Amino acid sequence: MSLSRIVITGVGLTAPNGNSLAEFRGNLLAGVAKISRIDVRYMGQLLAGVCTYDPLRYQKKKELRVGTRAGSIGIYCAREALADAGLTADQLARDRTGIFVGITEHGNVETENEIYAISKFGYDTKFWSHYHNPRTVANNPAGEISLNLGTTGPAYTIGAACAAGNLGLIHATQMLRLGEVDFALCGGVSESIHTFGIYAGFKSQNALAHHEDPNRASRPFDKARNGIVISEGGALYTLERLESAIQRGAKIYAEIAGYCVNSDASDYVLPNPGRQAECVRTAVARAGMQPRDIHIINTHATATPMGDIQECEAIRSVFGEGCPDTSINNTKSFIGHAMGAAGALELAGNLPSFTDRVVHPTINVDDLDPLCALPGLILNRPKSVDRVDTILNNSFGMLGINSTLIVKRFVS
Amino acid sequence: MTKDEVKQVVLDIIADIAPDEDLSNLKPDVRLRDQMQLDSMDFLDIVMELRKRHGIEVPEADYLQLATLDSCGEYLTPKFNALASKG
Numbered sequence: 001m002s003l004s005r006i007v008i009t010g011v012g013l014t015a016p017n018g019n020s021l022a023e024f025r026g027n028l029l030a031g032v033a034k035i036s037r038i039d040v041r042y043m044g045q046l047l048a049g050v051c052t053y054d055p056l057r058y059q060k061k062k063e064l065r066v067g068t069r070a071g072s073i074g075i076y077c078a079r080e081a082l083a084d085a086g087l088t089a090d091q092l093a094r095d096r097t098g099i100f101v102g103i104t105e106h107g108n109v110e111t112e113n114e115i116y117a118i119s120k121f122g123y124d125t126k127f128w129s130h131y132h133n134p135r136t137v138a139n140n141p142a143g144e145i146s147l148n149l150g151t152t153g154p155a156y157t158i159g160a161a162c163a164a165g166n167l168g169l170i171h172a173t174q175m176l177r178l179g180e181v182d183f184a185l186c187g188g189v190s191e192s193i194h195t196f197g198i199y200a201g202f203k204s205q206n207a208l209a210h211h212e213d214p215n216r217a218s219r220p221f222d223k224a225r226n227g228i229v230i231s232e233g234g235a236l237y238t239l240e241r242l243e244s245a246i247q248r249g250a251k252i253y254a255e256i257a258g259y260c261v262n263s264d265a266s267d268y269v270l271p272n273p274g275r276q277a278e279c280v281r282t283a284v285a286r287a288g289m290q291p292r293d294i295h296i297i298n299t300h301a302t303a304t305p306m307g308d309i310q311e312c313e314a315i316r317s318v319f320g321e322g323c324p325d326t327s328i329n330n331t332k333s334f335i336g337h338a339m340g341a342a343g344a345l346e347l348a349g350n351l352p353s354f355t356d357r358v359v360h361p362t363i364n365v366d367d368l369d370p371l372c373a374l375p376g377l378i379l380n381r382p383k384s385v386d387r388v389d390t391i392l393n394n395s396f397g398m399l400g401i402n403s404t405l406i407v408k409r410f411v412s
Numbered sequence: 413m414t415k416d417e418v419k420q421v422v423l424d425i426i427a428d429i430a431p432d433e434d435l436s437n438l439k440p441d442v443r444l445r446d447q448m449q450l451d452s453m454d455f456l457d458i459v460m461e462l463r464k465r466h467g468i469e470v471p472e473a474d475y476l477q478l479a480t481l482d483s484c485g486e487y488l489t490p491k492f493n494a495l496a497s498k499g
Contacts, residue, residue: 061431066453127464130456 006173007410009250010087010238011348012080014073016049016231016335020080024345025352028360029382033334035214035229041116041196047209047217048193049231049336058148068110068135069191069232071144073341074101077236078145078185085238085250089149098181099142099155100172101236102164102188104340104397106157107136108195141189153181161397162300163261164188165235165343166405170259172239182244187344189234198339202228205269207304209336218337219364220301220308220330221372221379228302229336235344246412253351254407257390258287264400271307276314276402280394283404284318292323293390294406296359297376298346299330300394302337309371311394321375327385328377330362343395343403353388354409413492415485421466421492422458422484426450429457440481462488467495 011021017034018024027034038048055064055072058079064072078099082089114132121127134140139156146155154175160167165188172186192198202208209227211217218229245252260282264272284291297315301308319326331346332338338345353359361378368379389409396402413421419440426444427435433448444450458478462468468491470478477487 062429062449065429065431121464127460130453130460 004177005242006176006239006256007242007245008237008253008256008351008407009240009245010081010085011235011253011351012077012082012084013233013235013345013348014051014053014076015233015338015345016051019051019053021084021348021352024349028331028334028349029358031361031363031380033215033218033363035217035336037214038193040199041112043196043199046199047214047229047336049229049233049338050193051232063148066131067144068140069194070103070106070141070189073189073191073232073234074141074145074236075148077187077189077234078149081185081236081238087238089151092149092151093182094150095152096182097151097153098172098175098184099145099151099153100168100175100184100186101142101145101157102166102168102340102344103138103141103157103159104161104164104190104192105159105198106138106140108197109191110135112195112197145185160401160403161399162337162339162342163395163397163401163403164340165345165347166259166393166395166403167261168344169237169239169256169347169405170261170403173256173259176239176241182241184239185236186239187234187236188340188342190232190339190341192339193230193232198230202230209303216364218303218333220299220303220333220362221369221377222365223367223369225303225305225308227304231336231338233335233338233341233345235341235348237344252410254354254391255410257406257408258283258289259403259405260286261401261403264402266400269398271310271396272400273310273314273317275400276311276394276396277317279402279404280314280318280392283392283406287406287408289390289406291319292325294319294323294326294392295385295388296350296353296391297326297328298350298391298393299328300342300396301330302332308369311396312372312374315374323376326376327359327383328374329360331360333363343393343405346395347391347393347405347407350391350393353391357385357388359383359385359388413489413496415489418489418492419481419485422481422488425458425461425465429454429461438481443479444481466492468492
């Protein structure tokens with residue numbers, strides 16, 4: 001079966017250290033992390049990656065009052081991606097545009113807020129908001145984007161734990177190839193820093209990072225890593241079939257080369273390096289490549305003691321020692337773990353490597369864990385390389401969901 | 413409370429639930445929904461905020477009484493005063 005070629009033609013994002021691809025990339029190359037301390041309900045001051053985009057740029061005050069933070073992040077990213085693609089919402093074929101947004105979870109924030117609100121009224125549920133259901137339905141972030149843009153094609157979320165950002169792009173690719181849509185906005189978003197439950201859950205798991213200096217707290221592969229920094233954020237892409245992108249003279253960032261999604265079927269939270277390796281290997285094979293053809297691997301590593309080692313084991317088993325042109329990095333060391341947005345944001349941070357031929361590093365590695373000492377790991381400083389033709393992006397999540405997405409430099 | 417004070421209470425609520433609207437020229441005798449963007453969920457916000465901020469209950473059968481600022485004043489003033497006298 002001959003599959004349509006799918007290309008990325010626009011990127012819109014908000015990350016703790018940047019509200020555009022240019023700002024984000026600049027900080028990744030300059031070693032600028034941005035982690036803050038915020039008040040988390042019932043728990044006090046904790047570390048978080050906080051986004052500083054202007055929500056009023058694309059939303060009215062009333063939309064912000066009624067909607068969710070995830071919806072707002074999604075709207076900002078979608079509008080920015082469209083602008084980057086050289087399009088306005090009015091130019092879209094409304095019923096042929098799909099919106100596919102990866103989420104780790106949705107509804108925790110809004111439910112916690114309502115329970116807190118009625119606690120002030122003796123837990124009398126007559127004070128429970130009539131907005132609770134539209135705010136907490138799982139399709140909320142995608143639905144808010146469709147309302148804001150006025151698109152009438154399919155718009156829904158893809159729940160895939162922390163693999164969700166990749167899943168947004170993968171699903172959009174499939175929908176474009178099926179001919180279900182002609183244009184897609186896709187990626188992932190997260191509002192997770194606004195729920196105490198996720199903090200408390202990671203804390204109970206002993207998986208929440210702590211460090212005197214917030215910007216040094218997220219430290220994948222370092223011996224002193226002690227867990228995850230939770231972040232909010234989003235990255236959405238415009239995806240099109242190649243012929244439509246060429247027809248309208250679009251700028252092309254990259255072409256989707258291959259992907260794989262599989263399941264560990266082994267544990268609720270513990271990763272499975274064997275299944276991760278299968279996921280990576282299958283994606284490489286589907287891209288028609290060999291491991292040595294991959295020039296950048298962006299790892300999922302979240303800085304948990306075991307998780308990093310297991311991903312390194314998976315990568316080692318696929319790439320071994322025979323891939324001299326393969327560089328390996330990590331983006332969470334700068335921005336923390338943006339949950340449902342992680343995969344999409346981390347891919348975005350690497351896309352400019354196709355043109356500037358620089359690989360951004362993973363920072364905060366003072367003492368490399370020997371069990372994470374992969375050949376090609378780019379530590380603390382960016383590295384210039386001869387060429388970057390391919391980027392492999394890993395994103396894994398709880399309940400054993402693994403995703404690998406490979407994009408390649410566009411060559412007509 | 414006077415009717416004008418009650419109308420101001422309602423206006424304060426509307427200012428919060430419709431923050432993009434210019435309320436300076438609202439006509440007190442014209443239906444609110446005919447003068448501004450106010451959907452059924454916004455209307456429920458008025459009911460909810462009266463309950464939360466002032467302990468005032470508006471049964472569903474009486475929702476039409478909140479159609480205009482004037483009718484709000486007529487309908488709600490006795491409720492506010494009854495609450496104050498309990499108080």
